[in-house]
Amino acid sequence: MIQTALITGASKRIGKAIAEHLAEKGWNIAIHFNSSEKPAEVLVNALTAKFPKQRFLAFKANLSSIHEVFKLIPKVLEEFEEIHLLVNNASVFDSGYLKTTSVELYDQQMNVNLKAPFFLMRDFAEVCKRGNIINFVDTRVTSNKSNFTAYSLSKKGLWNLTQMAALEFAPEIRINAIAPGVTLAPEERDENYLVNLAQNIPMKKPGGLEPIIKSLDFILENDHLTGQLIFADGGENLGQNV
Numbered sequence: 001m002i003q004t005a006l007i008t009g010a011s012k013r014i015g016k017a018i019a020e021h022l023a024e025k026g027w028n029i030a031i032h033f034n035s036s037e038k039p040a041e042v043l044v045n046a047l048t049a050k051f052p053k054q055r056f057l058a059f060k061a062n063l064s065s066i067h068e069v070f071k072l073i074p075k076v077l078e079e080f081e082e083i084h085l086l087v088n089n090a091s092v093f094d095s096g097y098l099k100t101t102s103v104e105l106y107d108q109q110m111n112v113n114l115k116a117p118f119f120l121m122r123d124f125a126e127v128c129k130r131g132n133i134i135n136f137v138d139t140r141v142t143s144n145k146s147n148f149t150a151y152s153l154s155k156k157g158l159w160n161l162t163q164m165a166a167l168e169f170a171p172e173i174r175i176n177a178i179a180p181g182v183t184l185a186p187e188e189r190d191e192n193y194l195v196n197l198a199q200n201i202p203m204k205k206p207g208g209l210e211p212i213i214k215s216l217d218f219i220l221e222n223d224h225l226t227g228q229l230i231f232a233d234g235g236e237n238l239g240q241n242v
Helices: 013-024 037-050 066-079 103-128 149-169 191-198 210-221
Strands: 004-007 028-033 056-060 085-088 131-136 173-180 229-232
Touching: 004 013, 004 066, 013 028, 013 037, 013 085, 013 210, 028 037, 028 066, 037 056, 056 066, 066 103, 085 103, 103 131, 103 149, 103 173, 131 149, 131 210, 149 173, 173 210, 210 229
Parallel strands: 004 028, 004 085, 028 056, 085 131, 131 173, 173 229
Antiparallel strands: none
């Protein structure tokens, strides 16, 4: 039986890399997107051409709308018999100190980064009954820097939720988290931006996608692992060695 993965935010960047990697390993992929319809379509077509015995479909949902969140897993299950893996990858990442954070900014970060994963996890447990969930948090979960207050708080909440759900949903469902660090430059920046950022982390270099993909494989292959967080961040979570 071919297994199926639902990956949120899968049309670009980290989500796309995960989709391509799992496709290489023989998975069907449900590619979630919000505004990136064209990249999602291009990815579906490319994967379908490369792996004709597997299925790849795109599903649109605005994760800031709870009504669209509720519909996502049922829509996927209309096309795929089962979902074996849920990857909560989609995020919004906007800066704002506590004193300058508006209600709109707070709600956007919380809705996409915490509320949507919460209810997708709930629905996965209720409908799919067994499998794996991998949540993408952030190396910032170990820091109290407040320049991205709402974003950081949403990711801290997602890490705590990972632990709570791992305890509640065991043994049928394993839930773990990955915390990337200096991985990919923003779309408007070049590689030098990452190289400069990486001077402040212990490993002194950007990690790229490979540490994330290796962390994903480790989680999926280790069937006794649940409620754990893998820092794929070059030691950034440890702080600066100064």
